[in-house]
Amino acid sequence: MMQTPLTMTQMMERAEKYFPKKQVVSRTASGIQRFTYKQIAERTRRLADSLSKLGVTKGDRVGTLAWNHHRHLEAYFAIPCMGAVLHTVNIRLSPQHISYIINHAEDKVLLVDPDILPLLESCAAELKTVKAFIIMTDDKELPETILSPVYHYEKLLAEANPDYHYPEDLDENDPAGMCYTSATTGNPKGVVYSHRGIVLHSMALGLADSAAISEKDVALPVVPMFHANAWGMPFSAVWFGTSLVLPGPYFTPKLLAELIEQEKVTVTAGVPTIWLGLLKELDEGSYDLSSLRGVLCGGSAAPKGMIKAFEQRHNIPFMHAYGMTETSPLVVISTLKSYQEELDYEERLELRAKQGTLVPGLEIKILGKDGEVAWDGKEMGELCIKGPWIASEYYKDERTEEAFRDGWLHTGDVVTIDEEGFVKIVDRTKDLIKSGGEWISSVDLENALMAHDSVFEAAVVAVPHEQWQERPFACVVLKEAYKGKTTKEELLEFLTPQFAKWWIPDDILFLDEIPKTSVGKFLKMTLRDQVQKEALRKG
Numbered sequence: 001m002m003q004t005p006l007t008m009t010q011m012m013e014r015a016e017k018y019f020p021k022k023q024v025v026s027r028t029a030s031g032i033q034r035f036t037y038k039q040i041a042e043r044t045r046r047l048a049d050s051l052s053k054l055g056v057t058k059g060d061r062v063g064t065l066a067w068n069h070h071r072h073l074e075a076y077f078a079i080p081c082m083g084a085v086l087h088t089v090n091i092r093l094s095p096q097h098i099s100y101i102i103n104h105a106e107d108k109v110l111l112v113d114p115d116i117l118p119l120l121e122s123c124a125a126e127l128k129t130v131k132a133f134i135i136m137t138d139d140k141e142l143p144e145t146i147l148s149p150v151y152h153y154e155k156l157l158a159e160a161n162p163d164y165h166y167p168e169d170l171d172e173n174d175p176a177g178m179c180y181t182s183a184t185t186g187n188p189k190g191v192v193y194s195h196r197g198i199v200l201h202s203m204a205l206g207l208a209d210s211a212a213i214s215e216k217d218v219a220l221p222v223v224p225m226f227h228a229n230a231w232g233m234p235f236s237a238v239w240f241g242t243s244l245v246l247p248g249p250y251f252t253p254k255l256l257a258e259l260i261e262q263e264k265v266t267v268t269a270g271v272p273t274i275w276l277g278l279l280k281e282l283d284e285g286s287y288d289l290s291s292l293r294g295v296l297c298g299g300s301a302a303p304k305g306m307i308k309a310f311e312q313r314h315n316i317p318f319m320h321a322y323g324m325t326e327t328s329p330l331v332v333i334s335t336l337k338s339y340q341e342e343l344d345y346e347e348r349l350e351l352r353a354k355q356g357t358l359v360p361g362l363e364i365k366i367l368g369k370d371g372e373v374a375w376d377g378k379e380m381g382e383l384c385i386k387g388p389w390i391a392s393e394y395y396k397d398e399r400t401e402e403a404f405r406d407g408w409l410h411t412g413d414v415v416t417i418d419e420e421g422f423v424k425i426v427d428r429t430k431d432l433i434k435s436g437g438e439w440i441s442s443v444d445l446e447n448a449l450m451a452h453d454s455v456f457e458a459a460v461v462a463v464p465h466e467q468w469q470e471r472p473f474a475c476v477v478l479k480e481a482y483k484g485k486t487t488k489e490e491l492l493e494f495l496t497p498q499f500a501k502w503w504i505p506d507d508i509l510f511l512d513e514i515p516k517t518s519v520g521k522f523l524k525m526t527l528r529d530q531v532q533k534e535a536l537r538k539g
């Protein structure tokens, strides 16, 4: 067979050639804008030309700090197709982590949304490698900023060459994108995606037994484009000529419901927090969302009750899936086998609430204490993954050794697998809390608490939360002299300036001691049970 490179250049070229009339609907600060793929493809070439005029060359990293909109989509293609590397910066990280990852990735140019400027300005003094800032604004003039030099996205595009030619010598193993993911403690870790990985993952999203994304769909990725490439949806959509709806900044459940209704969205993707918000809106309002054929839900476990409510009250089918930043992200998805469709609804729901079966192209194994676990839905082990869209290392990071061993990615997720191969996530060994789809480091919170004069020991655990799936809860042992004196409020106030607001624990429980293992490690499982009881008691 021929060896033709699996590069991303073919994706936008296909959209332009075969689907020039298909639409990208983009919501920005000034409202809804509509573009055809013909226009998007030309604007993408213009952006690549502008970046090359600013000195971006092969292998350079270009960062984005942006919501889901058409300009971000153009960056998604212009940067990799010109041979550079698209670095999507997670704008929910703290300013310290943001400056760390921009410096660590050595971003040469940053593309930024106007409303994210203050965040970037707050860490501008720390940035060591950035040579230019491009502001993705709808306004004619640039906003006031301390950043320099700044460029106006639309003005750059207006002056650029619409016939820019992408280089033809890209290798499929060249880096195309990168994204940082939170570590148990300390700075985030970088994952680099190759052209080949992105192309193969995009194909996997199109398979009939996975998300089945096709030209006939209208796809709305709610999951941010700074999170594992919006789960790869924009890449598949462009390649397949699927209409795209990009919801922009600060959307509400109402706005999402209206967008789905007006644009006749057929498939959408996001974390459970988003769907719980939408469910409430649908229960209270009156919308026609009958166009929806599937809601892809992942990032945290999809609650069974939520899936049922969507399906039975609103006739909206759910697709539960699991993945990680390190896995592009799709790994397993809970589509039923033909003979399982004959089971009654509750049995099917039970299966579909699991994270699902393996997507073709990947391999998994589940390692228990004594080797691989039995496929009995009971024995637990750590999920390990390998395959062409699974990262093989963290970018320039010693922590690679912890997760990548013997050719497998060790996920830190504890799972069972049943007789039919359905994987169910039951626990997590990584000491992190996932709140509304974003990570909170319990270790960092513990260290900060233990730096307070009155604190002898502190442990932070996740408690289940209806809206956010998990929230941090702190357990604190005070030093003798401070017992009965230091208050919760004082400790929370102490944490506030050190972390993003949503990291601050919901509550603090004062204990006489923290339960520990024989080697002195916090027994977080026991603590979690204790805290959950306390949270229940308080209602």
Ligand code: AMP
Residues within 6 Å of the ligand: 181, 228, 297, 298, 299, 300, 301, 302, 320, 321, 322, 323, 324, 325, 326, 329, 355, 411, 413, 425, 428, 434, 437
């Ligand atoms: P991230 O890299 O931020 O996308 O987070 C990946 C992690 O989120 C996984 O390792 C799991 O711990 C968790 N996760 C992702 N999808 C699911 C899911 N469907 N159910 C439960 N946990 C999930």
